[in-house]
Amino acid sequence: MILQSSKDPATGPAAGRLKRSMDRPVMPPDAAANWETFVALWERAHAIRSFIWDHPASGERNLLGHFLVRLRRFFAVDFCFGALAREGEREVVEIGIPKTGINRLPADFSRRCLDLLASGCAPIVWNEAGDKFGFRSTILAPMSSSSARPFGFVMLGHSLRKSYSVHELFLLRALAGDLSRVVRELYAGQQRQHQTLEICHDLKNSLQLILGNVAVLRQSLGEARAEQEERSLHAMERAVDEILRAVNRLLAEPPRDGGVACSRKNGARRSDELKNLSKL
Amino acid sequence: MILQSSKDPATGPAAGRLKRSMDRPVMPPDAAANWETFVALWERAHAIRSFIWDHPASGERNLLGHFLVRLRRFFAVDFCFGALAREGEREVVEIGIPKTGINRLPADFSRRCLDLLASGCAPIVWNEAGDKFGFRSTILAPMSSSSARPFGFVMLGHSLRKSYSVHELFLLRALAGDLSRVVRELYAGQQRQHQTLEICHDLKNSLQLILGNVAVLRQSLGEARAEQEERSLHAMERAVDEILRAVNRLLAEPPRDGGVACSRKNGARRSDELKNLSKL
Incomplete structure (x- = not known):
């Protein structure tokens, strides 16, 4: 079970139970075919990238929502979730696609994930998250500027166990990076x-x-x-x-x-x- | 010989002589090793990407210069060149690293390259460009927003014949894409x-x-x-x-x-x- 309720998830008794596990990614043996698969996937992801860059959104909620709708379609998962914790603000902006998926997340989920992500920048994969957590496959990608600790993340959740290829993990990270930059520009505009x-x-x-x-x-x-x-x-x-x-x-x-x-x-x-x- | 002087390079007699040739890129046979090579290269390129994003430049000349210095080091080439033609302005901003390399380019080079690039968005490679052109290997990557025709490009020039791997071509294109976005944000700020x-x-x-x-x-x-x-x-x-x-x-x-x-x-x-x- 992951992210079990605890007063201090980073050091408390539940911390030891936070498991990161990753299925060995599947890779076709032929290098050329492998590369072509990746490039095709990258081109497909370009639609998400150019959408968020070219459409000035009216706020971070709107932007995150547009992004997650596309991300969910791209990865063909049951649930997409995103959280943004702006520096100096208590409130965490949280969007779930579909909305009802949020009910399946544990209490204080976003804050605790952000604490967890503060230590690294690669996507974090959990499989077999247990019965308290609604999804058997969960993957988190942090959003950050290069100097600061993560200020948000996007998450894919799937009810069935799901393996992600190295290409997919790479793309998720790259897309989260693009979203980070668009959000920062949006924040700068708002400021x-x-x-x-x-x-x-x-x-x-x-x-x-x-x-x-x-x-x-x-x-x-x-x-x-x-x-x-x-x-x-x-x-x-x-x-x-x-x-x-x-x-x-x-x-x-x-x-x-x-x-x-x-x-x-x-x-x-x-x-x-x-x-x-x-x-x- | 490429980009030979002509009144109308797009339709004139020189147009037929504009040659695009690309060596078959070298690819290691093992898919896993191949992917690891790419990821390592991508991580190395991340330094260029985060530099241009995190350092507000005082103008497009300054930004392009910083970018090209890093690009030249990254691809280990003799010469890096960049051109920006802002909508509605006659002047093309041109930067060469080192500066003296610009003298080796044909007349009206940037405008003619931009006309050439208007038709596609993949990097254009010329090899054996001939004695009138100072570099035996030349590669161009366009800069554009998704809707408009290219408003600039970056170029790598090398005196010796040089083959680029598919990974390098991919990265050059991705980096030119990042630069495009930063330049657009810079233009918006200036406006x-x-x-x-x-x-x-x-x-x-x-x-x-x-x-x-x-x-x-x-x-x-x-x-x-x-x-x-x-x-x-x-x-x-x-x-x-x-x-x-x-x-x-x-x-x-x-x-x-x-x-x-x-x-x-x-x-x-x-x-x-x-x-x-x-x-x-």
Whole structure:
């Protein structure tokens, strides 16, 4: 049995029971045939890779969901699961495809897997995970930047015992690596957007202050104010309007592919595809 | 002879002389040994991949230079060359490592290669390129997004005839793919920065207008102005200062890894490494 409930899974009594086992992968004897099999699989996986790169997702949940739907189809497994634990945030984002599969996972599963993964970067395979764990075959691939400890993982679960070829293990790791990079870019974009929003908020407060003082001055000068004074007050109001328009342009993020052409036709098709897929 | 001077290399008389030839790649007969060789090579290439991902480069020239230095070392070739033709810009960014190797390339080489590459995405190998072309072995890998035609390529040149294994060809293509993505992210960042700069410029003009009108009002009201009026004028000046500070914060781009931890030690090491490497 793996990942049995324990106060401290890394050092507690359950730690000894965390088993990693891997069936000896099957490999055809002919090198050329073997390589061709791998290249064909790699090409097939390219669709997943280019999908996550070319479709700006609206958030990490959406991105992870799109990725897992494709990963599940690619590996033909019962269940795909992904977890993301962003630095400095308590909440772990968890997605299961299908959703109901999550009920089969032990308590605090994601956090404990992340602790386990912190020690290495190769996929971890469990077979015969026991009756408490819903899947007889489970494989985990970490997501990390090269310098930091894993900030997430993707998991394939299968009710029947399933052997993965070395090619499949390699591909799972490579795809998790690609997802890591897309997630990092997404986080960077969110951080930028958050910072811009904060700054624009401060900026609008200052603009409000200017408008308030224009009103105070207009009242203080009364009906008797000179034409030139009214022109100045009005010019300041117009300038505030201009700044507000600039701020709104700032809040509209430019497209992600920055300067590399994408045909209108493809763009439209993708937008429709995203709409359909967001009905996950 | 390849890429002979011609007004229209794609359809002109020289087009027929563009030869693609590839030595039959050498493959060890044992599948397991073959796979292990590939995985070892892939792991070695990982250093190039993570370098370009983890080191925010100051521009495409810098990024391409860093990449090519590592690519040349990895493939142990005499010369590495890279070209980037950004959508809508006439200039092609070209980098050769070492620089002097560029002198051995025919005229208008990059543009003609890009036309040639537009038709496919596999690496193109030329052997025995002839006496007009400085290298007996040349291999080109395109850089592209999945939807658009290639926007650049990397090239390995070797003075002696050199055979590439299927693994090496695969890796060259994969590395060019990674570089494509990093370049696209870099372009997107530049586009964002350009847009922000433009907006901030408009914004500063409007602020200048407000300050100018505060000065006009102060002069118009003269020494006899009420204390309340001076307070309003002063408050508007302070608000403009606040906005200027906010604008300067906007112009300072946040770190690229957005929320994924990077240890201080690694950060410092990398910064030093970048300084050393920028002395290319």
